[in-house]
Amino acid sequence: MKIKKVGIVGWRGMVGQVLMERMQAENDFTLAEYTLFSASETGRAASAQAQIYGRDFGPIADANDLGALKKMDVIITCQGGDYTKQYYPILKREGWSGYWIDAASTLRMEKEATIILDPVNMPVIKKALHAGEKTFVGGNCTVSLMLMGIQGLFQADLIEWISTMTYQAASGAGAKNMEELVAQYGYVGQGLQAKSALELEKKVTGLISSPQLPHANFGHALAYNLLPWIDSEYEMGQSREEWKGFAETNKILQTKTSIPVDGTCARVSVLRCHSQGLTIKLKKNVPLSEIEGLLRDANPWVKFVPNKKELTLSELTPAALSGSLSVGVGRVRKMRIGDEYLNIFTLGDQLLWGAAEPLRRMLRILFE
Ligand code: HSE
Numbered sequence: 214m215k216i217k218k219v220g221i222v223g224w225r226g227m228v229g230q231v232l233m234e235r236m237q238a239e240n241d242f243t244l245a246e247y248t249l250f251s252a253s254e255t256g257r258a259a260s261a262q263a264q265i266y267g268r269d270f271g272p273i274a275d276a277n278d279l280g281a282l283k284k285m286d287v288i289i290t291c292q293g294g295d296y297t298k299q300y301y302p303i304l305k306r307e308g309w310s311g312y313w314i315d316a317a318s319t320l321r322m323e324k325e326a327t328i329i330l331d332p333v334n335m336p337v338i339k340k341a342l343h344a345g346e347k348t349f350v351g352g353n354c355t356v357s358l359m360l361m362g363i364q365g366l367f368q369a370d371l372i373e374w375i376s377t378m379t380y381q382a383a384s385g386a387g388a389k390n391m392e393e394l395v396a397q398y399g400y401v402g403q404g405l406q407a408k409s410a411l412e413l414e415k416k417v418t419g420l421i422s423s424p425q426l427p428h429a430n431f432g433h434a435l436a437y438n439l440l441p442w443i444d445s446e447y448e449m450g451q452s453r454e455e456w457k458g459f460a461e462t463n464k465i466l467q468t469k470t471s472i473p474v475d476g477t478c479a480r481v482s483v484l485r486c487h488s489q490g491l492t493i494k495l496k497k498n499v500p501l502s503e504i505e506g507l508l509r510d511a512n513p514w515v516k517f518v519p520n521k522k523e524l525t526l527s528e529l530t531p532a533a534l535s536g537s538l539s540v541g542v543g544r545v546r547k548m549r550i551g552d553e554y555l556n557i558f559t560l561g562d563q564l565l566w567g568a569a570e571p572l573r574r575m576l577r578i579l580f581e
Contacts, residue, residue: 441480
C-alpha cells in the first residue's frame with residue numbers, strides 16, 4: 214500500500230504538541246500529504262489555514278467527519294481513549310483499511326494491536342506488518358522507558374523477574390495535572406513566612422490539606438506530597454498502572470514464557486520525567502562489568518551513568534533529562550541480597566520515549 218495521506222488527530226494536546234515538534238525536527242512532514250484534524254469547531258475555526266510548525270497544512274479537517282478520516286492512509290491519534298473508542302470501531306466496521314497509530318491505551322491489549330517501541334521490538338513490528346496488521350499503539354510510558362533503559366539485559370535473556378518501584382511525573386496524568394502541580398506550589402508558597410523550619414512545615418501541611426488548594430485534577434495535593442496509587446484499582450490489590458508493567462512488557466517483547474514484573478507505582482512532584490528503581494533477579498551470576506557493557510551498548514539512547522555520587526546527582530535526575538531523548542541508567546550494583554540481584558535506577562522523559570517518539574518512528578517504518 215502506497216502511503217500518501219496522513220491524518221493527525223489531537224495535535225494540539227500535550228502529547229500531540231511534542232509529536233508535532235519532533236516530526237518537524239526530523240523532517241517527517243516531507244514524507245506525505247498531512248491533514249490536521251480537530252475535534253472541536255472552535256479549534257477548526259481558530260487555526261483554519263494557519264501556518265503551524267512552519268508549514269501550511271491547509272484547512273483543518275473535522276475529526277468527527279468519517280468521510281474525511283476514511284480518505285487517510287494513516288491516522289495518528291493523540292486525541293485520547295474516548296476518541297479511539299468512538300471512531301476506531303466505526304472506521305473498521307465501514308471497511309477503512311488504513312493504518313491506525315494511537316497514543317491511547319484503549320486498544321493496546323487487543324489481539325489486532327501491536328505495541329510499538331521499535332528500538333526494542335522491531336522484529337515484532339515487522340512480523341505484524343508482514344501479517345497485514347494495521348493497528349499500532351504506543352506503550353505505557355513507564356514500561357517503554359524501562360524497556361529502553363534495560364534492553365541489554367532482556368536481549369541477553371538474563372532477567373528472571375523485575376520489581377519496579379516507580380516515581381512518575383505529573384505529565385503522565387495529563388496537561389491539566391501538570392499545571393495543577395505548579396499551581397499547588399504557587400498556592401502554598403504565596404506569602405509563606407515562618408520563624409522556624411517546624412513552623413514552616415506546620416503551615417505547609419495545613420495549606421496542602423486546605424480545600425482551597427487547587428486539586429480538581431489530582432483530587433489531592435501532589436506538591437510537598439507523594440501519591441502511591443496511579444490509575445484505577447485492578448485485581449489482587451494492584452493498580453492498573455502496576456498491572457500494565459507485567460502485561461505490556463510481555464506483549465511488547467512477545468516473550469515465550471512471561472517475565473514477572475511487579476511493584477508499586479507512585480506519582481511524585483516532578484513535571485515530565487518518569488523514574489523507577491528496579492530490583493532485578495538475574496537468571497545467573499554475571500560480573501558487573503559485563504552487565505554495565507550490556508546496558509550501555511543496547512541502544513543509542515541509553516545514557517549510562519557510573520555509580521558515583523556526584524555523577525548520579527548531576528546526570529541521573531529529571532532535571533538533567535527533561536526534554537531529552539536520553540534514557541538515564543545508573544545506580545547499577547549488585548545487591549547485598551545476593552550476587553544474582555541487581556539494583557538499577559532508570560529514568561526518561563515521559564512525553565518523548567514514553568509517548569510521542571514511538572508514534573512518529575512507526576510512521577517512518579511504514580514509509581520504509
Ligand atoms: N499511565 C501513565 C501515567 C501515563 O499515569 O504516568 C503514560 O502511559
